[in-house]
Amino acid sequence: MERIKVEDVSYSYISKYQKIDALRQVSCSFDEGKLYAVIGESGSGKSTLLSLLAGLDLPSEGTIYIDGEDLASMDRDAYRRDKASVVYQSFHLFPLLTALENVMYPLELKGVPGREARRRAMDCIAQAGLPEKILRQYPKMMSGGEQQRVAIARALAAEGDILLADEPTGNLDTENEEIIAGLLLECAHEKGYTVVLVTHSLELARKADVIYRMKDGRMMRYDR
Amino acid sequence: MNTQQVEQMTGISRQNIRYYEKEGLLSPKRDEGNGYRIYSREDVEILKRVKMLRMLGMQLDVIRSVLHGEESLEEAVVRQRERLLEHQKQLKAAADMCEKIRRMGEKDLDVDACLEQMEAMERQGGMFARFRDDYKKAAEWEDKKEFSFYVDANIKTKEEILRSVWEYGQTHGMELQKVHGREEALFLADGQMYRAACLRLRPRERGKEEETKRRALIVCRRCTREKRTGRVRFLQAVHIVLRNIRRQKKRSALQVLVCMAAVCFGMLYQDNIDGSRQQLAELDEIYTVSGEVWNYNGSMNSGLRIAGKYADALRESPYLGEMEEKVDLNAVLLGEQEEVPAQAAGINCLAAGELEPGDVTWEDEGESLDGTWCVMDKTFMEKRGLELGDQVTAEISGYQEDEMAVVLLTVPLCTVKLEIAGYADLAAEDVLCPLSEARQWFDDGGVEYMPSRMRFEIKDAGKLNAFKKEMDEAGFMEVTAGFGATGIYKGNALVVDDRAYVEAARSIEKNIRFLMAFYPLVLALMMVTGYIVSCLVMQDRRMELAVMRALGTGRRRVFLQIFSEHVLMAAAGCACGALVCLAAGTGSPGAFFRVAGAFLLCYSAGACVSLAVAGRFSVIAALMGKE
Numbered sequence: 120m121e122r123i124k125v126e127d128v129s130y131s132y133i134s135k136y137q138k139i140d141a142l143r144q145v146s147c148s149f150d151e152g153k154l155y156a157v158i159g160e161s162g163s164g165k166s167t168l169l170s171l172l173a174g175l176d177l178p179s180e181g182t183i184y185i186d187g188e189d190l191a192s193m194d195r196d197a198y199r200r201d202k203a204s205v206v207y208q209s210f211h212l213f214p215l216l217t218a219l220e221n222v223m224y225p226l227e228l229k230g231v232p233g234r235e236a237r238r239r240a241m242d243c244i245a246q247a248g249l250p251e252k253i254l255r256q257y258p259k260m261m262s263g264g265e266q267q268r269v270a271i272a273r274a275l276a277a278e279g280d281i282l283l284a285d286e287p288t289g290n291l292d293t294e295n296e297e298i299i300a301g302l303l304l305e306c307a308h309e310k311g312y313t314v315v316l317v318t319h320s321l322e323l324a325r326k327a328d329v330i331y332r333m334k335d336g337r338m339m340r341y342d343r
Numbered sequence: 344m345n346t347q348q349v350e351q352m353t354g355i356s357r358q359n360i361r362y363y364e365k366e367g368l369l370s371p372k373r374d375e376g377n378g379y380r381i382y383s384r385e386d387v388e389i390l391k392r393v394k395m396l397r398m399l400g401m402q403l404d405v406i407r408s409v410l411h412g413e414e415s416l417e418e419a420v421v422r423q424r425e426r427l428l429e430h431q432k433q434l435k436a437a438a439d440m441c442e443k444i445r446r447m448g449e450k451d452l453d454v455d456a457c458l459e460q461m462e463a464m465e466r467q468g469g470m471f472a473r474f475r476d477d478y479k480k481a482a483e484w485e486d487k488k489e490f491s492f493y494v495d496a497n498i499k500t501k502e503e504i505l506r507s508v509w510e511y512g513q514t515h516g517m518e519l520q521k522v523h524g525r526e527e528a529l530f531l532a533d534g535q536m537y538r539a540a541c542l543r544l545r546p547r548e549r550g551k552e553e554e555t556k557r558r559a560l561i562v563c564r565r566c567t568r569e570k571r572t573g574r575v576r577f578l579q580a581v582h583i584v585l586r587n588i589r590r591q592k593k594r595s596a597l598q599v600l601v602c603m604a605a606v607c608f609g610m611l612y613q614d615n616i617d618g619s620r621q622q623l624a625e626l627d628e629i630y631t632v633s634g635e636v637w638n639y640n641g642s643m644n645s646g647l648r649i650a651g652k653y654a655d656a657l658r659e660s661p662y663l664g665e666m667e668e669k670v671d672l673n674a675v676l677l678g679e680q681e682e683v684p685a686q687a688a689g690i691n692c693l694a695a696g697e698l699e700p701g702d703v704t705w706e707d708e709g710e711s712l713d714g715t716w717c718v719m720d721k722t723f724m725e726k727r728g729l730e731l732g733d734q735v736t737a738e739i740s741g742y743q744e745d746e747m748a749v750v751l752l753t754v755p756l757c758t759v760k761l762e763i764a765g766y767a768d769l770a771a772e773d774v775l776c777p778l779s780e781a782r783q784w785f786d787d788g789g790v791e792y793m794p795s796r797m798r799f800e801i802k803d804a805g806k807l808n809a810f811k812k813e814m815d816e817a818g819f820m821e822v823t824a825g826f827g828a829t830g831i832y833k834g835n836a837l838v839v840d841d842r843a844y845v846e847a848a849r850s851i852e853k854n855i856r857f858l859m860a861f862y863p864l865v866l867a868l869m870m871v872t873g874y875i876v877s878c879l880v881m882q883d884r885r886m887e888l889a890v891m892r893a894l895g896t897g898r899r900r901v902f903l904q905i906f907s908e909h910v911l912m913a914a915a916g917c918a919c920g921a922l923v924c925l926a927a928g929t930g931s932p933g934a935f936f937r938v939a940g941a942f943l944l945c946y947s948a949g950a951c952v953s954l955a956v957a958g959r960f961s962v963i964a965a966l967m968g969k970e
Binding site: 120167198199207227228232277 | 379499541542575576579583586587590591886887889890892893894895896897898961962963966967968
């Protein structure tokens, strides 16, 4: 079932008094239960596409449909709370919150009572393969791999079904890259998430069901 | 094996498995790494056995006894068989009742009799209801939070999800109710709202054939309260704000220090203003403003005659305190052998005669100035051989202006007997009499009474201008320097000794005006402090705010959270500043509340502006580390 549809989307912004065309008439779709990889060189517009899929901004031209509904007409804050979660290369955990509190954050946003939020957060942390001792640790006390798994646990806690990952293994070693890749695959194939993964790594991209390639703001399907 | 595998192998739902675990029927091990349950083959066998015995209607405590070896399986099933046979009798009785009702037909039906029999059967209970009860108990134990099941179908829509749930519910004896008019797949189970979601599964490439057929997992989760009460929301928000403040120790401490310094400065400033105002209010206690009636051209040596209207204006003025009044008289003391002229005066108080209370030696120690008595000059008295208590006869005369108003002429008033009540060293006069008696002499003599001198003190120097205006309206003039013969006796001008007071008051008022003029600047400084502090904090926390926005936190909530942190720290700074100032003796509690209120308002306004401006940043750029 098609979850996300990108139709002739273009996006440009002003940087240092210069107009940058980050995306040019990009069209693609993403189905549920599949892992999609978006590869390309730096500056090709991969992360920009991901940000638009997350509803962090609206395209200059074109439309993005989520379950058939135009993203521009939706409450994008609610969309990010309830449907889509993003995982970043730099993890972006809250430095002042413990791992458990970081994962509880999306649940608290939705109004889940404290005890229930704690229980669900602990489940998500367990699903991400993290030990209990991590619960009370702050991000600065964790390794990169652990932080990224906490970030994924936070994304799972949101209980959406769209997971967007922007270079999640960019700052990790090979071993952790495998673990993270496994988690993303599990989300797509076992839990039925629509997972969109932006990556430089061709090896990681080959694990995906579909690969898109971006160059100079344009997208094309990648033949393996 | 994990829970999912055990579910598939035994056909027992996850929540039932957990319920049996809670009831002590099995104890699976836990994975040390992630805490997941690991079921052994023995656990699976136990579960199958439990399922078998439950389907025969055996109670859980009996099953537990069997599993723990407290009772043999044979004994347990024998007893259960007896129960089932008993139940069978009841079912047979029910079937017989149906046959009986069929044969009676509607016309001959005895409803009461039938009911009585049927109610007796119902009290026996249903056999297969026990399995449903297990679900209920399991749901109660887990607070009815979640359950799931597999379906062999291609589920796409909400209706298909709900249809699957209904089929599952019927199979498992659940009491389900539909919820209409909602976009999500919602239903009620045992009065609790649940949300059903479908997870489509990717067909496995290897594994058991039955696994590849299963296409979807339906997960039903109890809806948590999405709308918290206002009180719970408020408390949760306070908890989050306090947690953030507590964990940013250095930043919080710095903010509190800045606010404390600003409040201390504000308190000092306000204290300065209040102190000046108090000084101004107490100025009349330090400076005495006095005045005197003069003639208009300033020449007093020839004496004065103050007309009635001027004297009355002064006596009736509400702004004056003590008044000294004196009238010059001429007296001739009539002795046995000679007549002695004397300068006399009528006075209303000792001060009018330039005397202090201790200056007079009295015959009796009473100081009443009423009655026909006098105070005589000591030298004058001794020269005449007079003593205290002696009575003297005097011809009293007053003064009047001639027709040209150039000279003063004496005018006889009356002859009186005066008792010498006291003596003193008098400066100008020989005899001083009570003014009330002197006024009576003028009346007796048919001469208009006009005092020769009137001196006064103003009660409240702050009302000086009002007093002067009143005297202007009464006709008093200002004294002008000059000489002239005409009207030199007229007491129609005022001299008020207010120079020191006015200078001091002007100085203080100038200070107050200066401080008040800069008051808006002080408030603006407080606002700028709030703006700058907030800007600095926001710069530091921009990434955190971007992540909050990326996770779906609305702008309003982000703003309120950060703003609340600022206001709380400003309040803490106010409290610390108040303690410091009150300990140092600067300012009063009233002044503190004014300053704290003004500070909180201005600081919050500054912070508000800063947050509104700083909140307009590109989340994408912040998350990507670009500006």
